[in-house]
Amino acid sequence: MKKTTISINVVRRLPRYLRALNELAEEGRERISSSELGKMLGLTPSQIRQDFSAYGEFGQQGYGYNICSLRDELNRILGTDRNYSVILIGAGKLGQVLVENFNQVAKGYELIGAFDADYNLIGRKLSECSIYDIRQLEEFVQENQADIAILSVPMDSAQALTDLLVQVGIPAIWNFTNVEIDVGKSGVLVENIHFADSFLTLSYFLTDKKRTAEQSNKHERESAGDMPGRSYLLPADRKGKG
Amino acid sequence: MKKTTISINVVRRLPRYLRALNELAEEGRERISSSELGKMLGLTPSQIRQDFSAYGEFGQQGYGYNICSLRDELNRILGTDRNYSVILIGAGKLGQVLVENFNQVAKGYELIGAFDADYNLIGRKLSECSIYDIRQLEEFVQENQADIAILSVPMDSAQALTDLLVQVGIPAIWNFTNVEIDVGKSGVLVENIHFADSFLTLSYFLTDKKRTAEQSNKHERESAGDMPGRSYLLPADRKGKG
DNA sequence: TAGATTGTTAATCGATTAACAATC
């Protein structure tokens, strides 16, 4: 356990490690080396050992890492064992889909309430969770601990609802609106799912590839070799290295 | 126009630039300096100038950048002017939501077909787009150019459908399944929206913050100052710098 | 024991920031 500050790059790899370990555990595997895990995820063994060592000494020389205990450590590090309570802000179509998939996506988290301003929705149920009037939010969070808010509202109300969430003291927002929401200096955590940004990134690489192809067509295939092309764009870091 | 290889970090900032520029254009602003744009997005002026200069000389000394022409350049770089055709694989709830929001998310792209294996869905319409039998996919792409596939299917069929997409020659996949899909050495582009990974990242920082708080409680508030705490976790790079 | 593989230190590589001449 060395590094004092852990970079965002390291953090974003942790869920991927957890995913791989869950798979391995299901297959009944007992142990794995940094080098095998590296092959699975397209990372170097060095990087994997560095990443883990930022949090402790989880492996054993000559043996590798015990899959179940490493998985447990990651769950602890990520906080999936903390029984966080989640609320949904915006119970429209997207919100509904998110709730339905919620248990798949977020094992160990509990959805305790949904909020909307639409009277057609208020009073209904989403899975096992009630939809409340957004004006009841403050009251609700005074009586119930809410750790994370899922924000799935129209773009034009995103900032107003962010302000509300900050005001009532929600510590973390999972933002699905395609807006750069502003929490000021509140210290409220924001994690964005910007669909459009992700889509445009894909569009970029596709365009880049086409441009390269157009280019080499211009050069009238003097070099007839197959151009490799990026094959994987993973969030924040590349899979294969070129 | 200098750098030959452009890093993924730069690329992932481009959609954010575009978003800011669209906003500014709507406000009727004409020009902006790297330093003002930097303030908007929490980036240094240097970084912004570096990023743009990888693609060309879009600014003017003493003036800054013309908002509309910079926006146009970015659209060109990202390929939003290329009229890409998109298909949807998996017309379930998530797929439906994605299609409904598609025009908002991806202006300038056309959804030309949806595919599913469910006979309750096949033959219906999603917005203005027909849902076809997935077994017709190969035939369909022989007759229609399809540039990007949105993959929104259950986790256990994700890889099989990826294989199919690769086989029929789709060049880019926007993957919404929480699975590390494998396109082998095909060179097919993959951009992931891993909901779970994103959620766990948020959970991590929340937990991290709580741990820090617990820590400083242990130290019996000798230093009574307010701890700042990370306020923004943006994809791939941090907003405020600590 | 010998082989495997860790955790960690040092080396390398890459990305961000700073500085500044060029110029609108």
Place this chain on the structure above:
DNA sequence: TAGATTGTTAATCGATTAACAATC
């Protein structure tokens, strides 16, 4: 012209990779 601000080169900072002693 003077002030502003670019594009780019150089300096700094940080992250990844390599190497290796420690040890299971």
